[in-house]
Amino acid sequence: MSKSLLFIPDISGFTKFVQTTEVEHSQHVISELLEVLIDANTQELELAEIEGDALFFYKEGEIPSQERLLAQMETMFTAFYSHLKLLEKNRICPCNACATAPNLQLKIVAHCGELQFIAVKGSRKPFGQQVIEAHRLLKNSIHSDNYVLVSKKLAKAIELPIYYYSKVFRFKEGRDSYDGREVEYIYALIDREKLSLNEFSQAKKVVFERPPDLILEKQFPVPASELMEYITNYKYRYEWAKGVDKFEFNENEVTRLGTEHVCVINGKHLNFITVTKEVDPGVLIYGEMTTSPPPVDALYQFFSITPISQTSCNLRSESYWEAKSLFKRLIIFLFLNRIFKKNTQQALDGLYRFITTKPLQSQF
Structure with a gap:
């Protein structure tokens, strides 16, 4: 059986965001950001599930090349932070949810393995050991909430060097223990200043040279x-x-x-x-x-x-x-x-x- 890709973008700071801000507006902001990430899917990944503040994608029987996978990650980070910039610049609402939305961050975990599937009310979803491992990798010891994490298993499959670096990515090694078993991975912290954010139209203030009618x-x-x-x-x-x-x-x-x-x-x-x-x-x-x-x-x-x-x-x-x-x-x-x-x-x-x-x- 061919290996499949598991790909999880997860919005960091969501729990604190919802607990400390107006619930309705925070839900709207998260909903917008999840839609932005879905629209930034350039590799035809299948969306298995929306998991609150995260998206669970997979690509059955195929793993994109190193170049395409890194490009997919960069595209999602670019779309995410571009939208946060839009929310910040065009904000009129004074509530805490809208004011603190620019503080949200994004992390992406990527893993691979042979997938099993389960059918639930006509919907076919991946499950099994590889799915569990991918989600456990979200609970890691990286001292940041803004990164990409690639399991060593996936890095080997796409021949991604341990210390690969570019303008956006500079990978390091990491490892954590889950249920007594050590899992190795490589990760790169993302500096939003190095992303080429998308342009958006910023509304200008209207100026009148006369009193209101x-x-x-x-x-x-x-x-x-x-x-x-x-x-x-x-x-x-x-x-x-x-x-x-x-x-x-x-x-x-x-x-x-x-x-x-x-x-x-x-x-x-x-x-x-x-x-x-x-x-x-x-x-x-x-x-x-x-x-x-x-x-x-x-x-x-x-x-x-x-x-x-x-x-x-x-x-x-x-x-x-x-x-x-x-x-x-x-x-x-x-x-x-x-x-x-x-x-x-x-x-x-x-x-x-x-x-x-x-x-x-x-x-x-």
Whole structure:
């Protein structure tokens, strides 16, 4: 029987991350990172299982060459840290989960051997001694949470030298005992500074050279960070933004700069994207813009949240609209100003009712 590859990327710091941060946002962050790692699978590895904070891949009856295996590892590290950089640069959420996400790390364990399989409800999964060994290698004595580990058995199979080094990898020997048996491996610590991270579009701050077209303010009896969550988490929009048939958004993503969502009103789709602008220190800011609703060419709405105390804050809604033609500006002056002010006031009042009449524990 031909040897197979076992390949386990494992997100380091997950347990501490979940225990010390907001659970829902930490789950979203981990979910995004796992999807990024799955998308970075360039060697057609089979995904056997998602194991909480780890992925268990295998390649039956085949082991990629030394060059392809190292390239696969580098690709996953690059994708992982590129996404963490995106989360850091485009973050608007003040919660601990989003703030500490850049501290997460990645380790990859690779092993090989002859695989056995078991069928569970029509799903065929590898099991047996080699699977146990691969998972045990995750519990090692390496003093880092950011590395690749290749079992000596796999290193020999792909002719990977013990002290192989390149720009990204510089391998060393290691060994640990499991159930009284010593297992040898080689490992390389990964320096993220040596990775060629992928570029991403970083949203720019919107700058206006004029006052807002509409300003409304309201005080709320909740902490500023909590109000920010009610506004930026689109699953709550149904509760306070009335008149919308449906909200379409990625439920597994934390809202950040560049995030898109769609409001469906009377069958019409209004496309929004998250933006921001400069505010005073200590003020939380969320903004969104659309070019969808006529007669405006662009509509911006910003929610600035200023803490008053630990349990209260002030919400300032600012709206700007742009119209290139004189006719459009006239229509806005005659009709849109009044309608938009009414709708915005109703939304703020609805948000206040929702927050003050729903038990807190049912919301989070």
